[in-house]
Amino acid sequence: MVANIQEKSLYLPRLAKMTKKERFTEKEMFFEFRFDDGSNLNHRPGQFVELSIYGIGEAPISISSSPTQQGYFELCVRAVGRVTNYLHKNLDVGSYVGIRGPFGNGFPYEKFKGYDMLFICGGLGVAPLRSLINYTLDKTKRNEFGKVYILYGCKNNQEWLYQKEVESWLNRADVETYLTVDKCTDSNWKGNVGVITTLIPKVNFDVNKTIAVICGPPVMYKFVVLELKNRNFKEENIYMSLERKMKCGVGKCGHCQINNVYVCQSGPVFDLPTVRKLQEAI
Amino acid sequence: MQGYILTMDSLRNLVQELMKTYKVVAPVKKETRFDFCEIEKFDDIRLDYDTSILPPKKYLSPPVETLLRFKRSENKAEPVFDTTPVVLFGLHPCDIKGIKHLDQAFSENNNYDRHYLAKRENALIIGLECLPYDYCFCSSVGSTFAKDGFDIMLIPIGDSYLAEVGSKKGEELLKRIQAKPSQELDIKKAEAFKSEKEKKIVRRFNKVNASTVRDLMQRTWDHKHWKELEERCLACGSCNLVCPTCFCFDVQDEVHINLDDGERRRIWDGCMLVDFAKVGSGENFREHRSQRLRHRINRKFNYLYDRFNSPTCVGCGRCVRACTVKIDPVEIVNELSR
Numbered sequence: 001m002v003a004n005i006q007e008k009s010l011y012l013p014r015l016a017k018m019t020k021k022e023r024f025t026e027k028e029m030f031f032e033f034r035f036d037d038g039s040n041l042n043h044r045p046g047q048f049v050e051l052s053i054y055g056i057g058e059a060p061i062s063i064s065s066s067p068t069q070q071g072y073f074e075l076c077v078r079a080v081g082r083v084t085n086y087l088h089k090n091l092d093v094g095s096y097v098g099i100r101g102p103f104g105n106g107f108p109y110e111k112f113k114g115y116d117m118l119f120i121c122g123g124l125g126v127a128p129l130r131s132l133i134n135y136t137l138d139k140t141k142r143n144e145f146g147k148v149y150i151l152y153g154c155k156n157n158q159e160w161l162y163q164k165e166v167e168s169w170l171n172r173a174d175v176e177t178y179l180t181v182d183k184c185t186d187s188n189w190k191g192n193v194g195v196i197t198t199l200i201p202k203v204n205f206d207v208n209k210t211i212a213v214i215c216g217p218p219v220m221y222k223f224v225v226l227e228l229k230n231r232n233f234k235e236e237n238i239y240m241s242l243e244r245k246m247k248c249g250v251g252k253c254g255h256c257q258i259n260n261v262y263v264c265q266s267g268p269v270f271d272l273p274t275v276r277k278l279q280e281a282i
Numbered sequence: 283m284q285g286y287i288l289t290m291d292s293l294r295n296l297v298q299e300l301m302k303t304y305k306v307v308a309p310v311k312k313e314t315r316f317d318f319c320e321i322e323k324f325d326d327i328r329l330d331y332d333t334s335i336l337p338p339k340k341y342l343s344p345p346v347e348t349l350l351r352f353k354r355s356e357n358k359a360e361p362v363f364d365t366t367p368v369v370l371f372g373l374h375p376c377d378i379k380g381i382k383h384l385d386q387a388f389s390e391n392n393n394y395d396r397h398y399l400a401k402r403e404n405a406l407i408i409g410l411e412c413l414p415y416d417y418c419f420c421s422s423v424g425s426t427f428a429k430d431g432f433d434i435m436l437i438p439i440g441d442s443y444l445a446e447v448g449s450k451k452g453e454e455l456l457k458r459i460q461a462k463p464s465q466e467l468d469i470k471k472a473e474a475f476k477s478e479k480e481k482k483i484v485r486r487f488n489k490v491n492a493s494t495v496r497d498l499m500q501r502t503w504d505h506k507h508w509k510e511l512e513e514r515c516l517a518c519g520s521c522n523l524v525c526p527t528c529f530c531f532d533v534q535d536e537v538h539i540n541l542d543d544g545e546r547r548r549i550w551d552g553c554m555l556v557d558f559a560k561v562g563s564g565e566n567f568r569e570h571r572s573q574r575l576r577h578r579i580n581r582k583f584n585y586l587y588d589r590f591n592s593p594t595c596v597g598c599g600r601c602v603r604a605c606t607v608k609i610d611p612v613e614i615v616n617e618l619s620r
Contacts, residue, residue: 008361008396009349009350009361009363009396009397010393010394010395010396011349011350011361011397011533011546011548012350012359012360012361013359015357054352054353054354054357054359054535054544054546055352055354055535055537055541055544056535057533057534057535058533058546059562078562078563080562080563080564081562084562096357098357098359217563217565218565218567243561243563243565244559244561244567245558245559245560245561245562245567247531247532247533248531248533250391250393250395251390251391251393252387252388252393252395252529252531253530253531253532253533253551254529254530254531254551254553254558255530255551255558255559257553257559257577257581257585258567259580259585260584260585260586260587260588260589265391279503280567280568280573280577
């Protein structure tokens, strides 16, 4: 019994130090964290962590950096609740937070090798997809993938996340980047206006060798899938990361459940044929 | 069914022996009903209880449970494991099956929940065979009898009990109080009690059984009855609270008055409550009461079936009794299969 007692708690976080903090928009901030012992988070693109602040609580946050970025990990956090607001307002570089995870399945990027990649990011959905985008574009990995298309839409010209990186994508010869804003509120914006689906007809992808990866607000998925289907996209080549309330991360607390699936364990990444079998999924 | 025979006196002996080393929890009278409580003496126990207000689960997965103790100023936390030895005495077969489900849920996928398991490993379960009461329907979900999941199972035979052995610990205990081995006649009496029980179960599914109820649920996901139930269901979560196999939880931090020390606690949560599937952005994936009720009923009869290899409802009937508007899984299933 004694040996058992000494076993670890699933709910005990390890500490990570905030090493960068940068404001993206009014609601979203960028953070870099490091473990004091220099170890990596050892995550897959598409996984998430539980970020915890003692006395405030815990919140699930998708990992925004690629595992090829060693020695640190990055999160892009929208201030919506107690934990995220506290992180934005009360913690600065040098502060420690608790981290549990990484949790979830992440993207099956091994299967994507040799394929062209079509990333479809809506708003904050760019945060988890950036992990896979950076992985794909990493110089050690780039030749494992074919063409890369990035479609990224946000509400208006003030809402861009990772603006500098988006600019670098625009400047890369091996990436086709398409941007759109839902509403043009700013005379500086000369690009596409309309929801993200309006970008899909502009992209000249080959449905026989392209993987589509989608992440965005819940309302977005149905319409993006419809538009991809209009282009004869194969269902098994469409992947999406679903948003759910992931409280424990270890398949116990029940909040993330869709039918028979615990999203924190079997997800958050699903292919479309799997999603089709889940009622209430999208 | 090899076992031992316990007279009332030897049962008293057993409990008194247990009270020396264990916290003994058993059904006691609470005003007009019964509930599991820590007893002070054998006579507190009501062996004739119909069911308890809350399932005995509350001693393994309490309504509020400290997971970590932390100190904010030092960013330090340490886990809390409760290893108090407990005897859960007098559990009916449905509740024993309920605990078996919890055992699995808290140790699946290599995610061993030591907070639950520490309590469970230090618990002894002594079951008590029962007769049906007004609300239960165990035969429809395959939990009429417990084959395992207990250390000792007591079956009433006249003035005595046949004590079936479920574990080594149970056997040692019976030997320690020098219980006599049962005779063939005792076993016959116990079998007669059990078949009497089976005959008396009147509340049941009309057209499906424990293994086909899942298919029914899958076929009727879009049935109009879910919408009809929305008119009645108050989404109060009472059914979640009294369910022996509801194990969903919320986690909250509680800071002491010095604003430095505190605890991270797990608190029972319920999928019938409006915020249960709501995410930070405000999106609620089961906004309507009908969606939440359908989720709950499917969770008991369909969604978790493959994992647990049976319905996770154990037919105890507590949810029916607790429901203000008397929503009843048996009626739902019978309406869906009509």
